[in-house]
Amino acid sequence: MDNSLPLESPSLSRRQLLNFITGAAVAATAGAALYPAGKFFIPPAETGAGGAILAKDVLGNLIPASQILAEPPGTRALVAGLAGEPTYLIVKEDGTLDSIGIVDNCTHLGCTFPWNPMDQQFQCPCHGSRYAPDGTVVRGPAPLPLKIVQVVAIDNSILISPWTENDPRTGEKPWWL
Structure with missing residues (x-):
């Protein structure tokens, strides 16, 4: 065995x-x-209530509300808004920020463009589209008004969030939703 x-x-x-x-x-x-x-x-996730983010400059540094509010009334300050989109914030005559920010992307082909203070218009140099101060189309070929965002200044911070209500310029549901 x-x-x-x-x-x-x-x-x-x-x-x-x-x-x-x-x-x-x-x-x-x-x-x-x-x-x-x-x-x-x-892209980084948008944070805050309703997808709100803090306004930043081109380098990603936070922009304090006092910096923009120090500008004269009628100033349109360009900041990096939602998803880094260039967004104009408007200083109202009473020295506060307008609750509506205007996204700086032409609805024709997506160009970015400057605010022309002499003509009081946003003017796209690529194909000649012109927009009124509230972002509505003055002259084409752009087919739609500029996208808008909601702007709130809390303490010394500027919160930018997506616009989800009816577009105040047209009274209809926004085209970007």
Whole structure:
């Protein structure tokens, strides 16, 4: 009689172990390389109630409300708004911020354009579209008024949130919803 214990083959061979370690190293390296690329291509989530964000400058620095309110009445200050879209904030005659901000993207082909204080219009230099101070189309080829956002100044912060109510210029549901 043979009372020896049978030898079992190991559950993981040397080759399988090395393949596993190599695969794990490749996966970790690829993940470490792809994570920053993914963060670059996916826009940051908008935070705050109703998707509100804080107004920032082109470099991503917060803009205090006092900085914009120090400008003379009628000034249109350009800030980075929702999803980084350039947005004009308007200083009213009483020295407060208007509750409506105007997004600086032409509804014709998406160009950005300056405010022309001499003509009191937004003028797209690419194809000649002109907009009234409230963002309605004065002259085409732009088919729609400019997108608007809601602006609220709380303490020394400026909150910008999506416009979800009826468009006050047309009385209808906004085209961008």
